[in-house]
Amino acid sequence: MNELLTRRQVVTGMGLLGLGLLAGCDGSTTALDFKYGKDLSNKIMGRTFKLTDTQGEVKTLSSYRGLMPMVFFGFTQCPSVCPTALARAAQIKKIMGEDGKTLQVIFITVDPERDTPQILDAYVKQFDPSFVALRGTLEQTQHVAKEFGVFYEKEPIGDTYTMSHTATSFVFDSRGNLRLGLSPSLSAKQCAVDLTTVMEVC
Amino acid sequence: MTALLANAARVLALSLLAGVSFCALAETRVDDAWVRTTVPGQPASGAFMRITADTDSKLLSVSSPVANNVQIHQMSMTNDVMHMGPVDSVPLPAGKTVALDPDGYHVMLMGLNGQIKEGDQVPLTLTVENAKGVREAIEVKAPARGMMDSMDMGHDHGSMH
Numbered sequence: 001m002n003e004l005l006t007r008r009q010v011v012t013g014m015g016l017l018g019l020g021l022l023a024g025c026d027g028s029t030t031a032l033d034f035k036y037g038k039d040l041s042n043k044i045m046g047r048t049f050k051l052t053d054t055q056g057e058v059k060t061l062s063s064y065r066g067l068m069p070m071v072f073f074g075f076t077q078c079p080s081v082c083p084t085a086l087a088r089a090a091q092i093k094k095i096m097g098e099d100g101k102t103l104q105v106i107f108i109t110v111d112p113e114r115d116t117p118q119i120l121d122a123y124v125k126q127f128d129p130s131f132v133a134l135r136g137t138l139e140q141t142q143h144v145a146k147e148f149g150v151f152y153e154k155e156p157i158g159d160t161y162t163m164s165h166t167a168t169s170f171v172f173d174s175r176g177n178l179r180l181g182l183s184p185s186l187s188a189k190q191c192a193v194d195l196t197t198v199m200e201v202c
Numbered sequence: 203m204t205a206l207l208a209n210a211a212r213v214l215a216l217s218l219l220a221g222v223s224f225c226a227l228a229e230t231r232v233d234d235a236w237v238r239t240t241v242p243g244q245p246a247s248g249a250f251m252r253i254t255a256d257t258d259s260k261l262l263s264v265s266s267p268v269a270n271n272v273q274i275h276q277m278s279m280t281n282d283v284m285h286m287g288p289v290d291s292v293p294l295p296a297g298k299t300v301a302l303d304p305d306g307y308h309v310m311l312m313g314l315n316g317q318i319k320e321g322d323q324v325p326l327t328l329t330v331e332n333a334k335g336v337r338e339a340i341e342v343k344a345p346a347r348g349m350m351d352s353m354d355m356g357h358d359h360g361s362m363h
Contacts (some may be wrong), residue, residue, distance in 0.1 A: 081284040087349055118243060121239050126350075127349055
């Protein structure tokens, strides 16, 4: 217990120190103190990705520099958690108002075999016209999932399949540092609070 | 007489509006059924509803003319990993309303014959079996709702924290 408290104090201290440093925009990724989400500032993961958008253009994390990318892995035949997460993202954008314009929602398919660029494009745009979808080959998909620590697996059912997958939304700051993991159990309001913290970084 | 007819018409209109057609003899009630709209080329969608059986029963299967393959799936979440898979049946304890919603059990409509558009009425046939082994077929017309619409279906994700 005592040790826990100490650790928390240390983390808080680091957070405060970080705020001071970050005010100077020195490119550091000191831990952030989030109210609801998981701080991923110091994790060696989600450093970048290289995938293709629905127009056939190759995109990496730096393609979204200056924006606050929020990455979600899913598939369009997903009946529950994916539409819920994307609808939540659209709500978050609304809640954040003018600030929400910097939020770039990126949907990465874990089912590139069935999710064609056409389906993906129409799918994400029905939530918000600003949302983008990215897609890779099977190897690229495996690679990007590994980079983000995302689990996904086909669940065979007869001659078809559904999928299980990690449902976390990953948020980067405007300089491309991974910052925040948002659980699917959080409300749009709760997410917006933590996203505001990410925005305050530089 | 006219008033009676008008009343009957109103009841009919209301039940049509609710998108639920029910049989007066049915032992199982289905409320608030809806299907998620799809985009062109999307071959699968989900159907959601609330089911109340008056005796211990189970939902065995669902069929629909809009899809070649209809299954009942269960979604579960462990450490933010969503797991999905088919189930043999859904228990319907007597008098208890069981929700088929995006957070748990749901009906998967796979191999869709066409796009499901907002406002479509999707026919569903539920097969429910009671404890005595008697099967009942329940016909439901589920309206199709858009992606953002379905957000207001009363699941408050924030309540978990």
